[in-house]
Amino acid sequence: xxxxxxxxxIILAGTPSLVGATxxxxxxxxxxPNMPMQGLTxxxxxxxxxxxxxxxxxxxxxxxxxxxxxxGSLERLWQRxxxxxxxxxxxxxxxxERAEVFLARxxxxxxxxxxxxxxxxxxxxxxxxxFTLLIDAEGRVLRKVSGAQEWDSPDIIEAIGLTYNMDM
Numbered sequence: 001x002x003x004x005x006x007x008x009x010i011i012l013a014g015t016p017s018l019v020g021a022t023x024x025x026x027x028x029x030x031x032x033p034n035m036p037m038q039g040l041t042x043x044x045x046x047x048x049x050x051x052x053x054x055x056x057x058x059x060x061x062x063x064x065x066x067x068x069x070x071x072g073s074l075e076r077l078w079q080r081x082x083x084x085x086x087x088x089x090x091x092x093x094x095x096x097e098r099a100e101v102f103l104a105r106x107x108x109x110x111x112x113x114x115x116x117x118x119x120x121x122x123x124x125x126x127x128x129x130x131f132t133l134l135i136d137a138e139g140r141v142l143r144k145v146s147g148a149q150e151w152d153s154p155d156i157i158e159a160i161g162l163t164y165n166m167d168m
Contacts, residue, residue, distance in 0.1 A: 025125035032139045035120060037113035040091055040099055045113070047139070054085035054164045055135040056151075059115075059126050061092050062102035066148035067130040071106035073151040077160075078110040080152065084166060088113065092121050092129065134163050 026032050034048040058074055060067035071089075078087040089112040091099040099114055115121055124133055125144060132151075134143040142163050149156055161168035 022122045022125050022127070024122050026123055026141055027125070028141050028144060030141055032135060032141065033123070035123060037090070037120065038115070040089075040096065040112040040114040041103065042111055045111075050086050050088065050135075051137065051139055053137050054166075055137075056085060056087045056160075057090060057124065057133045057135060058087070059090045059092060059121065059124060059129055059131040059133075060102075061129055062098040063093075064129050068102065068106055070130055070148040070151060071108055073149070073153070075106075075108045075110065076152040077157070078108075081157075081168065082110075084168070085164065086110075090115050090120055090124075092118060092126070134160065136164070 032047055034046050036044065036046055038044050056074075056077075058070075060071075074087060074089075087110040089108065089110065091102070091112060091114045093099040093102075093114060094116055096114055096116075099112075103112060113120075124131070128146050130146075130148050132145045132149070133141055134145075136142055157168050160166075
């Protein structure tokens with residue numbers, strides 16, 4: 001079990017980037033600014049709407065197979081722990097219609113936004129997709145994770161609980 005936990009913490013720490021930080025990127029430990037988000041499945045919101053509760057932000061695109069593959073586990077995580085933390089998706093697609101088709105296939109119910117101008121993508125430091133961030137209730141970036149995960153697996157749930165200091 002200790003080996004699995006150590007492995008999950010390494011995965012959740014993310015892979016260091018071989019390129020420099022994105023201009024305007026909020027690093028781990030930094031606070032996210034209050035950015036506007038264009039609604040894809042609902043109303044447009046400001047990021048501050050999600051303050052007060054931990055937040056998982058998943059960045060995806062319609063052309064990304066691994067993004068689609070992990071959506072089911074994110075949805076199950078949201079269904080099981082939605083009272084404890086929020087989950088949102090951010091599409092980096094250029095075309096809203098393609099993002100909507102992706103979401104119809106994914107079948108998720110958590111909120112999604114679209115970032116056609118890539119302002120959120122740059123701020124979050126996305127260098128590959130899928131890309132997921134764990135944010136605390138005050139808006140501080142705790143973890144950045146590159147690549148698809150099985151978000152509702154016992155080891156990942158345990159690692160999320162440790163990151164958020166929650167019993168899960």
